[in-house]
Amino acid sequence: MNAIIYFFMFTMGAVLGSFYTLAVYRIPLKQDITHTRSYCPKCNHKLNFLDLIPILSYIFLGGKCRYCKEKIRPRYLILEVSSGLVFLLFAILLKIDLLNINYSKIATLIFGVLFLSTVFIIIGIFKEYKKIQQSVFNFGILAEACYMIYLYILDTSIYRYIIYLVTLTLMTIFNNRKETNEKLKIMSFVLFTILGIVEMATIIFWNSKLVKYKMFNHFEKGIYG
Numbered sequence: 001m002n003a004i005i006y007f008f009m010f011t012m013g014a015v016l017g018s019f020y021t022l023a024v025y026r027i028p029l030k031q032d033i034t035h036t037r038s039y040c041p042k043c044n045h046k047l048n049f050l051d052l053i054p055i056l057s058y059i060f061l062g063g064k065c066r067y068c069k070e071k072i073r074p075r076y077l078i079l080e081v082s083s084g085l086v087f088l089l090f091a092i093l094l095k096i097d098l099l100n101i102n103y104s105k106i107a108t109l110i111f112g113v114l115f116l117s118t119v120f121i122i123i124g125i126f127k128e129y130k131k132i133q134q135s136v137f138n139f140g141i142l143a144e145a146c147y148m149i150y151l152y153i154l155d156t157s158i159y160r161y162i163i164y165l166v167t168l169t170l171m172t173i174f175n176n177r178k179e180t181n182e183k184l185k186i187m188s189f190v191l192f193t194i195l196g197i198v199e200m201a202t203i204i205f206w207n208s209k210l211v212k213y214k215m216f217n218h219f220e221k222g223i224y225g
Contacts, residue, residue, distance in 0.1 A: 005096050006088055013087025014054035016117060017080035024124035027133055043068035054080045079120070086116060093204045107150055108203050114143040115196045122189060132185040134175060137192070141168050144196055151199065164195055 019033075025041070026033050038047045045067040051057055058077045065072060090112050094105055118140030125133045145168045152161035171188045174180055 006091055009091035010084040010088040014080045014084035017083030018054045020120045020124055021076050021079055023121045028125055028129050040065045042070040111147040112200055119193055132189055141172050144168060
């Protein structure tokens with residue numbers, strides 16, 4: 001059962017990796033990323049389903065466009081594989097299991113997908129255009145803020161979530177000002193990334209501790225029960 005979950009997570013990561021390459025190219029140009037079919041940037045030929053299978057299409061087509069034979073940049077394959085592996089690792093660390101899943105894992109999984117998507121796209125756009133795409137960053141901040149609110153509702157005694165929410169709010173205000181320079185936006189993005197990683201790591205750590213605690217109790221009952 002776990003193998004199926006892990007395969008699904010890797011595949012989902014690879015599919016999203018393919019979407020990231022599209023988003024990195026189209027978002028700065030203000031092109032549609034949801035309804036317009038993918039096309040070759042060289043010959044503008046619309047791609048069919050077989051051209052869009054993550055990883056496999058690149059391999060079977062020999063890294064070239066099926067129609068104009070233009071060489072496809074290796075970064076597409078690298079991003080699809082990298083994204084798949086990151087999502088696979090995330091699923092393994094979170095110990096996702098269909099027989100033992102809860103709301104906390106689902107919420108963390110959803111946030112993880114949105115958070116990682118934001119990070120991948122922003123880094124991709126920055127690499128190409130040397131700027132932080134504010135619309136994508138705002139989406140990521142909103143997702144992270146919602147996750148912090150969820151965690152605070154679960155445990156209102158942890159006041160750092162309030163500090164995080166204030167920090168994210170200030171990020172949004174300052175980053176959307178015209179006077180804000182690119183260096184401050186980069187610093188905000190780094191802080192945003194650190195906050196997201198820390199909270200996911202914390203949830204994964206406590207989830208692991210909880211699993212071990214339950215196993216210990218079960219073992220103890222077996223001996224002394």
